[in-house]
Amino acid sequence: MNAIEIKKLTKKYKDVTAVDGLELSVRQGELFALLGVNGAGKTTTIKMLSCLTSPTSGEALLGGKSIVSQPGEVKRIIGVSPQETAVAPNLTVMENLKLMCGVHGLSKEETRARAQALCEEFELGEVVKRKAGKLSGGWQRRLSIAMALTGDPEILFLDEPTLGLDVIARSELWDTVRALKGKKTIILTTHYMEEAEELSDRVGIMRGGKLLALGTAEELKALAGKEKFEDAFVAIVKGEGK
Amino acid sequence: MLNFSSRTAKEILRDPVNLGFGLGFPVVLILLLSAIQANVPVSVFQIDSLAPGMTVFGLSFMTLFAATLIAKDRESALLQRLYTTPLTAADFIFGYTLPLLPIVLCQAAVCFVTAFFLGLEVTVNVLWSVLMIIPASVFFIALGLLCGSVLSVKQVGGICGALLTNLTAWLSGIWFDLELVGGAFKKAAELLPFCHAVRVEQAAYAGSFADIWPDLAWVIAYAAAAVIFSVLAFLHQMKHQ
Ligand SMILES: Nc1ncnc2c1ncn2[C@@H]1O[C@H](COP(=O)(O)OP(=O)(O)OP(=O)(O)O)[C@@H](O)[C@H]1O
Ligand SMILES: [Mg+2]
Numbered sequence: 243m244n245a246i247e248i249k250k251l252t253k254k255y256k257d258v259t260a261v262d263g264l265e266l267s268v269r270q271g272e273l274f275a276l277l278g279v280n281g282a283g284k285t286t287t288i289k290m291l292s293c294l295t296s297p298t299s300g301e302a303l304l305g306g307k308s309i310v311s312q313p314g315e316v317k318r319i320i321g322v323s324p325q326e327t328a329v330a331p332n333l334t335v336m337e338n339l340k341l342m343c344g345v346h347g348l349s350k351e352e353t354r355a356r357a358q359a360l361c362e363e364f365e366l367g368e369v370v371k372r373k374a375g376k377l378s379g380g381w382q383r384r385l386s387i388a389m390a391l392t393g394d395p396e397i398l399f400l401d402e403p404t405l406g407l408d409v410i411a412r413s414e415l416w417d418t419v420r421a422l423k424g425k426k427t428i429i430l431t432t433h434y435m436e437e438a439e440e441l442s443d444r445v446g447i448m449r450g451g452k453l454l455a456l457g458t459a460e461e462l463k464a465l466a467g468k469e470k471f472e473d474a475f476v477a478i479v480k481g482e483g484k
Numbered sequence: 485m486l487n488f489s490s491r492t493a494k495e496i497l498r499d500p501v502n503l504g505f506g507l508g509f510p511v512v513l514i515l516l517l518s519a520i521q522a523n524v525p526v527s528v529f530q531i532d533s534l535a536p537g538m539t540v541f542g543l544s545f546m547t548l549f550a551a552t553l554i555a556k557d558r559e560s561a562l563l564q565r566l567y568t569t570p571l572t573a574a575d576f577i578f579g580y581t582l583p584l585l586p587i588v589l590c591q592a593a594v595c596f597v598t599a600f601f602l603g604l605e606v607t608v609n610v611l612w613s614v615l616m617i618i619p620a621s622v623f624f625i626a627l628g629l630l631c632g633s634v635l636s637v638k639q640v641g642g643i644c645g646a647l648l649t650n651l652t653a654w655l656s657g658i659w660f661d662l663e664l665v666g667g668a669f670k671k672a673a674e675l676l677p678f679c680h681a682v683r684v685e686q687a688a689y690a691g692s693f694a695d696i697w698p699d700l701a702w703v704i705a706y707a708a709a710a711v712i713f714s715v716l717a718f719l720h721q722m723k724h725q
Contacts, residue, residue: 292568295724314570322568326561332495344487345569373498386565393569 243306245270245397245427246291251300253286253451260286262451263300268444273419273428275438278448279479284431285325287448288399291429292322304397321395325402325431327382328389331375335366335385338374339392346393356392364388364418379406384415398422400430404437416441435472447478454478488571488579496549496587506549507591510542511598518602528661535599536685537658539592539617540678543624544652546584546591548644550625554580554632555640558721573719580632581625588621589614609691616688616696619703620681626710633717656682677706 246268253261261283268274276284289295291302293313301308307315329338339360343353361370364384369377374385387403403419404412419441422428432438438445439459447455447462455462455478459471466474496502514535521529528534557563566576592614600606631644653659656678662670673679680702687696
């Protein structure tokens, strides 16, 4: 079964169509990168899939559950790291993790174990007692992603997870994401082409709310007739593909 | 939900500015106005009417706390994240508002304890006064939920931080007898809940429970309206991310 089935998903705001008849399926355990220039509709797509905004029309099934008619069920199996780092500023790193565990209905023991495990996985040890609001942007982002994993989701949405991270932090985060590969279905958006090429199984390129191209990084390079993935992206978005 | 409520309490209580304003300011005002009263006697500053009045003034800070926290959570996208979890609308609404009730009761208690030192008679009615702050606090907390749902952090600072605290102060009859100004000002003040909330507190302290009712009705009506509008506003922003 596909983890995600998107059918004619559309979102219109007053005068803009942010997402326009999107059709896409993502396999279980696949890491799918959603690319596109600013305003292409990536975040809006993620917001609809994570039941934050309801679609104007169309439908999507996550783990067989409908985002339109079964949002409660969908919310149980997803984890979201929003584009903006979303942490509780006056809580410590550990308290933030525990808050999210509690929100997902974990018991006290489970909460302790899960929060501890995530701290280790994301190497948050040295900042664990600091208030989240006082951390640097990179640390906040790491925490933000760890928080998305507290509910042990089947499907994980990462909206620009490495925005504002330094080179080292980014490569470490890539390792973390790689370690999740295969275990979780991941939808990732990014403006870093090498990130998409490095991590993803398949890439989708959006423009004006529509999916322009879909395939592995290799396939897209061949499609555009370019050596480098970044050049292929530019060619496809500008409509110069062969 | 327990989890989320305790987070609300932590966010509010860990902010030293909040503590300073919420608990410190009413206490400082009680001390200051009593000192004035000692030199230039004014009936509204008599401790038995001042202290109950100050508990109501302190409530305007609860609106500010709730509204600030919610508006910040909306702007920082923390709420967006939480909306993608199994928490329900009721979890959010209670999680933001219930933790303020114990803070309100503490604040009222602190006002009265300060007043005891200034010679307020210790009677069992003080307990009634502290309890009777609840209807008014529902109004002020709901107003916080409402403002936090529709305003930005900056607007909350202006509207709840400056406008509401001043309205509460001027129109409640704590600072001066409304009769002294009279006219349209008094009429407006009588239509708003602030002076009624103060009279409920003063009557409860004085033990004149027969006099409470018309004022309490005003407060309850405003509280009910605030609850309805604030819940609607919260649900609306939740739906239109
Ligand atoms: N709440 C909203 N109200 C009105 N228009 C919106 C809203 N949210 C997004 N849009 C519009 O929808 C379009 C798609 O926005 P979206 O945020 O999905 O783009 P994106 O691909 O995530 O861009 P970026 O790379 O900058 O994050 C944009 O034109 C944007 O202005
Ligand atoms: Mg975006």
